[in-house]
Amino acid sequence: MDLLNTLVDKGLRRELPSREEALAVLATSDDDLLDVVAAAGKVRRKWFGRRVKLNYLVNLKSGLCPEDCSYCSQRLGSKAEILKYTWLKPEDASKAAAAGVAGGAKRVCLVASGRGPTDRDIDRVSKTIEAIKEQNEDVEVCACLGLLSAGQAERLREAGADAYNHNLNTSEATYGGITTTHTYADRVDTVQQAQAAGMSACSGLIAGMGESDEDLVDVVFSLRDLDPDSVPVNFLIPFEGTPLAKEWNLTPQRALRILAMVRFVCPDVEVRLAGGREVHLRSMQPLALHLVNSIFLGDYLTSEGQEGKADLDMIADAGFEVEGAGTTTLPAHRADVAGAGCGGGSCGPCGDDSAVPAAAEAPVAAVAEAEAPVAEAVGAGQDARTDLVAVRRRGAGTDLPPNA
Numbered sequence: 001m002d003l004l005n006t007l008v009d010k011g012l013r014r015e016l017p018s019r020e021e022a023l024a025v026l027a028t029s030d031d032d033l034l035d036v037v038a039a040a041g042k043v044r045r046k047w048f049g050r051r052v053k054l055n056y057l058v059n060l061k062s063g064l065c066p067e068d069c070s071y072c073s074q075r076l077g078s079k080a081e082i083l084k085y086t087w088l089k090p091e092d093a094s095k096a097a098a099a100g101v102a103g104g105a106k107r108v109c110l111v112a113s114g115r116g117p118t119d120r121d122i123d124r125v126s127k128t129i130e131a132i133k134e135q136n137e138d139v140e141v142c143a144c145l146g147l148l149s150a151g152q153a154e155r156l157r158e159a160g161a162d163a164y165n166h167n168l169n170t171s172e173a174t175y176g177g178i179t180t181t182h183t184y185a186d187r188v189d190t191v192q193q194a195q196a197a198g199m200s201a202c203s204g205l206i207a208g209m210g211e212s213d214e215d216l217v218d219v220v221f222s223l224r225d226l227d228p229d230s231v232p233v234n235f236l237i238p239f240e241g242t243p244l245a246k247e248w249n250l251t252p253q254r255a256l257r258i259l260a261m262v263r264f265v266c267p268d269v270e271v272r273l274a275g276g277r278e279v280h281l282r283s284m285q286p287l288a289l290h291l292v293n294s295i296f297l298g299d300y301l302t303s304e305g306q307e308g309k310a311d312l313d314m315i316a317d318a319g320f321e322v323e324g325a326g327t328t329t330l331p332a333h334r335a336d337v338a339g340a341g342c343g344g345g346s347c348g349p350c351g352d353d354s355a356v357p358a359a360a361e362a363p364v365a366a367v368a369e370a371e372a373p374v375a376e377a378v379g380a381g382q383d384a385r386t387d388l389v390a391v392r393r394r395g396a397g398t399d400l401p402p403n404a
Helices: 002-012 019-026 030-048 090-102 119-135 152-159 184-196 213-226 252-265 282-288 308-317 332-338
Strands: 051-061 107-112 140-144 163-165 200-202 205-207 230-235 270-273 294-296
Touching (some): 002 030, 019 213, 090 107, 152 184, 184 200, 200 230, 230 252
Parallel strands (some): 163 200, 230 270
């Protein structure tokens, strides 16, 4: 296929494809799916070999968020039955992080629900970062605390934060349809503040909200312009009790085409398979490893994921290897500029997604955040099999303690 040959050539040269080419990837047929995966896989292996980076979330504060993001189980007015608790103590967060590192994670993402941190919250998180790094010297720490105010990014960097995550989630044109309590520009500003402070930027998207192909391409091109080191790709988990509870718009084939498009547009960037992969990719998850070079391990913030051991087995069985702590994630030409390189979590203002090895009895990873759709889906996921998928809420109706 001429399109795929062109995209591979461009990806190997780090050249941006055209919008028309990106849209054409999303429009390919299921008959061509393996060809699309193979082509994007060549670009993935050029810049990242067969390494898979593992990321682990420590959920510092859960629920009761004042923001009204339509996708989020922690949103203002959410009826979702989720765990709710206030700030973890630094020593408890450090123990949770140690469990994730023991499970193979090289990055820990610290997530807290809310619009953004107060200066007192920055003090809390700074102490937590210090506690984690005292116990795990080589671990990378990514903070995900929502919208930042002036000076806060610099304080986090001084405390030892390597990266900051804040997702764009959807296109600027449709953003107003998902929340009224902050703007798309607010999100862009926070990512830029993190970059200016010397932290590696992590910013991604969420698919499956009924958005059009044009919306998906718009947000990915906007991310390319913003130039984060890491781009997490989330697939909406339609939580009961949220406005998007009935949005089942994805098939495994559609999800793979989206991941391939992101890889072609961001060839040398860490592309992370994030929240919702188990729900929407299901048995086709191993194919996604040919497109992404980073995943979250185990459970999510308010929903259960695949067991951590199953994730590790999947990586090995597919012929990939877990990236070691001594390996730099990003290619040299990016790492030299970006420093550590993000590998952080796909967490958003309320804490989006990250994961935890289920066998390690540690914090759950963040739920996939998905922005509410404004445009109708265009030929995407119309045959989604909702009878094959289910959202399993973590800890609901139990006395399970936070991050147990």
